[in-house]
Amino acid sequence: MGKKYANSPIIETVCEFRLPPDSKWDLTIPGLVYEKICDEFPNKEQRLIQEIELKHGPQGVEQQIRTNERILFLTEDRKTFIQVGTHLLAVNCLKPYPTWNKFKPSIEKAFKALSETIVINTFQRIGLRYINRIEIPGQPVKLEDYFEFRPFLGKDLPQNMADFIVGGVLQFHDGRDSCRVQLSKAVPEKPNNVSFLLDFDFFLAKSQTVSIKQALEWVDNAHQEVEKIFEGCINDRLREIFQELK
Amino acid sequence: MLSAATEVFKNSLPWIGDHKLLQSNGEITNGIIWHKDLLKKVRSKPGRAILRGGVESELSQEWLRKYRSAGLTSIIENTLSRLSSLEVRIPHPGEIRNYLFRYYDLTDLLLPVSEDARQHFGPQVQLSLEICRDPEIEDEYMVLYVRQHEYDEFVMKRIKEIRAEYEEGLRGKTGWFLLTTDFHPPR
Numbered sequence: 001m002g003k004k005y006a007n008s009p010i011i012e013t014v015c016e017f018r019l020p021p022d023s024k025w026d027l028t029i030p031g032l033v034y035e036k037i038c039d040e041f042p043n044k045e046q047r048l049i050q051e052i053e054l055k056h057g058p059q060g061v062e063q064q065i066r067t068n069e070r071i072l073f074l075t076e077d078r079k080t081f082i083q084v085g086t087h088l089l090a091v092n093c094l095k096p097y098p099t100w101n102k103f104k105p106s107i108e109k110a111f112k113a114l115s116e117t118i119v120i121n122t123f124q125r126i127g128l129r130y131i132n133r134i135e136i137p138g139q140p141v142k143l144e145d146y147f148e149f150r151p152f153l154g155k156d157l158p159q160n161m162a163d164f165i166v167g168g169v170l171q172f173h174d175g176r177d178s179c180r181v182q183l184s185k186a187v188p189e190k191p192n193n194v195s196f197l198l199d200f201d202f203f204l205a206k207s208q209t210v211s212i213k214q215a216l217e218w219v220d221n222a223h224q225e226v227e228k229i230f231e232g233c234i235n236d237r238l239r240e241i242f243q244e245l246k
Numbered sequence: 247m248l249s250a251a252t253e254v255f256k257n258s259l260p261w262i263g264d265h266k267l268l269q270s271n272g273e274i275t276n277g278i279i280w281h282k283d284l285l286k287k288v289r290s291k292p293g294r295a296i297l298r299g300g301v302e303s304e305l306s307q308e309w310l311r312k313y314r315s316a317g318l319t320s321i322i323e324n325t326l327s328r329l330s331s332l333e334v335r336i337p338h339p340g341e342i343r344n345y346l347f348r349y350y351d352l353t354d355l356l357l358p359v360s361e362d363a364r365q366h367f368g369p370q371v372q373l374s375l376e377i378c379r380d381p382e383i384e385d386e387y388m389v390l391y392v393r394q395h396e397y398d399e400f401v402m403k404r405i406k407e408i409r410a411e412y413e414e415g416l417r418g419k420t421g422w423f424l425l426t427t428d429f430h431p432p433r
Contacts, residue, residue: 012320083316085316187323197320
């Protein structure tokens with residue numbers, strides 16, 4: 001069981017399931033999914049997402065920008081929502097994060113609704129993403145006082161960094177899964193704060209290696225790993241700001 | 247053929263090259279060479295664009311498959327960061343965050359308009375992104391104010407020129423975004 005914080009920095013959590021591009025999909029699917037989840041996600045919204053397609057053409061690889069439709073099904077408070085787009089099911093949860101035990105049933109419900117609507121054999125990608133915005137009062141801030149994951153500058157370099165972005169990909173389970181970890185500066189909510197974005201995207205790196213039966217177990221395991229990575233990225237001064245609940 | 251969410255390259259270019267590189271020289275080399283005008287085209291007018299140079303398609307496909315994600319807030323956060331690097335003042339970031347989440351499709355428009363405004367008016371002018379509320383009709387919209395110490399007759403003309411460029415991009419958007427001035431000095 002991971003630590004719980006009164007002042008959690010999580011601003012968004014996303015669990016997504018992407019099906020292989022050659023799997024069956026049609027325009028009736030969002031409606032059929034909605035029928036199964038509308039008791040908890042009654043509000044509907046349509047959003048247009050611009051996507052890029054790369055394809056081989058006569059002049060080499062060409063790029064086409066295309067607008068795709070994504071349907072959102074939102075809870076009454078609009079803090080949790082399900083996105084259904086072509087070959088995609090995602091469940092998003094905005095702050096305040098309600099704890100994993102409360103978010104997980106939404107994932108299970110959405111996934112069940114999709115799996116009862118279409119035949120799912122395998123996944124191109126499964127992902128569990130946690131986006132944290134960390135506000136630290138006062139400035140300047142020494143990163144080493146708060147983070148165990150941070151950029152390193154050698155002693156011969158100027159130490160006054162105006163801006164940065166640092167990241168890496170950690171491997172799990174013999175390379176089947178990966179977690180992209182990224183830390184960057186963000187726009188603070190209050191003028192005297194310093195703000196950082198700490199982003200974890202745990203994903204299935206080897207596509208089509210998880211079956212439908214294993215999918216929710218994969219998500220549960222991903223959550224445990226992300227919790228450990230999060231704790232590994234911060235130190236006690238940040239934990240004090242987050243106010244651990246014991 | 248593959249499809250890839252725009253947000254991948256717009257916002258989560260992981261550790262290899264961040265969005266600021268795009269601003270400075272218009273290129274990211276991770277097996278992909280992005281044309282510097284691409285982002286503008288994506289944001290304003292969906293259309294067709296061909297990448298400059300070659301694309302190592304295998305690497306690109308694998309990269310895009312792995313790193314695209316359906317998160318929404320990171321796009322908003324990265325847009326705000328880029329506005330900040332353009333010296334756009336955001337006195338109430340929380341209000342902008344909430345507005346952009348509700349009217350998510352405006353996010354794409356914010357940066358090119360701010361870039362154009364900064365380019366047109368120069369570094370000495372204050373650009374301030376705020377939410378404007380009209381209590382009479384219970385409406386709210388996002389405003390990018392241009393503020394300077396002295397105003398001449400050309401200010402509104404220049405503002406209208408920039409507006410004309412993004413007007414088409416505003417069509418069909420769920421929220422509203424206005425570039426204007428209140429003729430106040432910078433705050």
